[in-house]
Structures are given as C-alpha cells and as structure tokens.
Amino acid sequence: MTRGNQRDNDRAKAQKKAAASKGKNTQSGSQYQKSKEDAAAIMREKQRKADEKRAAEAAGGGKK
Template sequence: MTRGNQRDNDRAKAQKKANATKGKNTQTGSQFQKSKEDAASIMREKQRKADEKKAAETAGGKK
C-alpha cells in the first residue's frame, strides 16, 4: 500500500514543481522590448546575408 501512496506523493510533488517554474517572466517591460529588438536585428542581419549569398549565386550562375 505504501508504494501506491509514495507514487501519488511523487506525482503531486512533480506537478507542484512544474507549476512553480511554468510561465514566469523575470524581465520588465523595457527589458523584454529590448530583447525583442535585439533578436529582430539579429534575424534581419541573417536575412540580409542570406539574400546577398543568394544574389551572388544567381549572378555567378549566369556568367
């Protein structure tokens, strides 16, 4: 009988731990906005480099 009880206790403990860490936002609004802008600028730079590479391949293939 104790095994079943221990299993239930472990499940409850694991559920409590999962709920405690779920969805916490530790950034303020301005920090969150800055991190979004930083990520967006990185992605724009990646896209620009990919476009340049694609244009170079297209130009090189036509010669």
C-alpha cells in the same frame, strides 16, 4: 500502500508547480522589449546575409 499514494500525489503536485512556473516571464517590461529587439536585429542580419548569398549565386551562376 500509503507511501505509494503519497508519492503519486507529490509527483502530480510537482508537475503542476513546474508547469505553472514554466510560462512566467521573469524580465521587466523594458528588459523584455530590449531582448525582443536584439533578437529581431539578429534575424534581420541573418536574412540580409542570406539574401546577399542568394543574389550572388544567381549572378554568378551558382559557383561554389
């Protein structure tokens, strides 16, 4: 039954390695900051469009 134990140990080792590498940031500081700014700009644009839509529905009485 040696092989079964070895399989379990290898599986546990692989899971530990995958969990450790999952959280690492592979971008440099400036790249990370730029990606955060890009994502924030996209979200601001989406919010602006949603606000405009909400305002248009309120002014137009909810026409579709």
